[in-house]
């Protein structure tokens with residue numbers, strides 16, 4: 650018998666497919682259909698809370714488009730017309746497709762033909778009647794939005810009513826170095842946010858936790874709020890800010906030193922963000 654799909658079972662192998670995997674998502678409140686562009690576990694960042702197994706630096710491998718189309722066709726048909734929910738013992742209140750999320754074991758926008766892949770998913774989900782009722786989400790660190798194929802992909806995402814969940818874990822260069830192991834400078838971050846927001850609705854996703862004295866210190870929070878204020882002053886439209894804590898065990902060497910933010914801390918930060926005029930969501 651297949652494993653039950655629960656909010657804690659996030660195995661990407663559960664459906665036995667290369668690119669497509671189901672998740673009952675506590676954040677989404679139902680079935681999230683994930684599409685993994687990075688079956689090689691490669692990312693251009695190395696976040697210290699990352700839960701990708703055997704994470705390595707690199708890009709998404711060449712996409713097998715015929716296989717992606719085949720997996721989507723079979724999987725969507727199974728969910729919509731087959732006994733998928735029964736086979737995986739999904740609770741009745743969660744038998745709804747909340748979204749299709751491009752969420753890889755790495756950075757999905759590093760796929761060479763990123764725009765083509767987004768279009769394929771958009772077309773197939775629309776034909777199956779899933780869009781526009783369900784959301785189309787791209788979960789990304791936003792570091793490659795200066796590339797032409799990524800920008801073309803964001804336009805496709807917007808065309809299908811989608812949105813980008815743009816990772817922003819720190820407003821300082823030192824914070825991004827410590828948390829994400831990236832050397833992304835301030836100007837580059839601002840430029841990338843501006844480009845992304847100009848092409849597609851954007852939500853910021855921010856993981857709040859502690860590790861040592863500096864990560865999410867009071868100073869870091871201040872810098873984060875200053876950045877949000879600046880984005881607002883510059884007219885860079887952010888649809889929502891999503892604050893969350895570490896949901897699953899990090900598979901990085903720093904795992905033991907990470908300490909989750911509690912609900913009180915997340916709510917206090919959310920209140921400060923709200924005071925700046927932003928819509929904000931909290932998930933623990």
Ligand code: SF4
Pocket residue numbers: 692693694695696698699700701704753754755756790816
């Ligand atoms: S950007 Fe995502 S996949 Fe890449 S290292 Fe960070 S958490 Fe992992």
